[in-house]
Amino acid sequence: MTTKKQLLKVENAGIRFGGLKAVSDVNLELKQGELVGLIGPNGAGKTTFFNLLTGVYVPTEGSISLDGEKLNGQAPYKITKKGISRTFQNIRLFSELSVLDNVKVAYHSLAKHSMLSSIFRLPSHFSGEKEMEEKAIEFLKIFNLEKSMHEKAKNLPYGQQRRLEIARALAANPKLLLLDEPAAGMNPQETEELMNLIALIRERFSLTILLIEHDMLLVMGVCERIYVLDHGQLIADGTPEQIRNNPKVIEAYLGEEVS
Ligand SMILES: Nc1ncnc2c1ncn2[C@@H]1O[C@H](COP(=O)(O)OP(=O)(O)OP(=O)(O)O)[C@@H](O)[C@H]1O
Numbered sequence: 001m002t003t004k005k006q007l008l009k010v011e012n013a014g015i016r017f018g019g020l021k022a023v024s025d026v027n028l029e030l031k032q033g034e035l036v037g038l039i040g041p042n043g044a045g046k047t048t049f050f051n052l053l054t055g056v057y058v059p060t061e062g063s064i065s066l067d068g069e070k071l072n073g074q075a076p077y078k079i080t081k082k083g084i085s086r087t088f089q090n091i092r093l094f095s096e097l098s099v100l101d102n103v104k105v106a107y108h109s110l111a112k113h114s115m116l117s118s119i120f121r122l123p124s125h126f127s128g129e130k131e132m133e134e135k136a137i138e139f140l141k142i143f144n145l146e147k148s149m150h151e152k153a154k155n156l157p158y159g160q161q162r163r164l165e166i167a168r169a170l171a172a173n174p175k176l177l178l179l180d181e182p183a184a185g186m187n188p189q190e191t192e193e194l195m196n197l198i199a200l201i202r203e204r205f206s207l208t209i210l211l212i213e214h215d216m217l218l219v220m221g222v223c224e225r226i227y228v229l230d231h232g233q234l235i236a237d238g239t240p241e242q243i244r245n246n247p248k249v250i251e252a253y254l255g256e257e258v259s
Pocket residue numbers: 017020022040041042043044045046047048049089
């Protein structure tokens with residue numbers, strides 16, 4: 001049996017805002033290729049935790065490392081370059097740009113061709129642009145969005161905008177993809193398609209995925225392991241089956257449907 005390499009290690013991480021401990025003493029590990037869920041009631045600290053992982057907030061306690069390298073205190077763009085990419089709870093596309101340009105923007109942040117070659121429009125600039133466009137179109141095909149590539153992002157139906165956000169996050173070539181409520185606002189059929197898509201991109205790009213989601217059907221259906229946050233602290237982790245039957249989780253969700 002081969003043991004998978006550890007990708008993300010979070011040790012005793014937390015942040016306080018004034019007197020509020022929004023996230024406290026979180027220990028979490030992801031191995032390469034895992035698809036893991038992060039759940040918890042409203043206000044539990046899930047999005048704040050993503051903000052810690054991506055450098056939006058600097059942890060006031062503990063440490064976060066990717067591939068053995070500490071990320072604490074690094075700027076968000078540097079963390080993206082090191083391999084963590086995300087989507088947002090509220091869609092954040094460039095609404096006036098085309099679908100294609102939304103994906104190309106992600107490539108630009110990683111572009112290898114130099115600023116000088118862009119300014120002077122050297123041949124390397126054009127070959128870089130062309131390569132970027134071809135790659136972007138490839139992504140749009142996977143997400144079944146290539147027919148709309150010249151549409152403005154704001155004109156896409158909601159479910160397609162959510163898919164475009166994931167396509168854009170993937171274009172940054174992440175090792176770890178963080179999805180913040182990717183199925184929010186989707187109907188059951190769109191949610192089912194999204195589940196299949198997430199499983200497919202994980203395989204195809206050998207990705208590690210951490211997924212925040214309120215849709216329990218989705219979380220329990222696709223995730224191998226699940227962490228549960230409540231009031232900023234981890235109260236459980238385990239397989240979907242273990243989480244479904246965990247008394248602490250049931251109590252945290254009292255009155256809500258867990259299975
Ligand atoms: N910048 C901030 N300043 C002060 N408090 C904050 C800040 N960001 C988050 N919080 C607080 O941290 C707590 C956790 O919020 P967070 O949005 O992370 O929860 P969540 O689990 O993602 O909730 P939901 O499921 O509703 O999206 C909340 O009490 C929130 O008000």
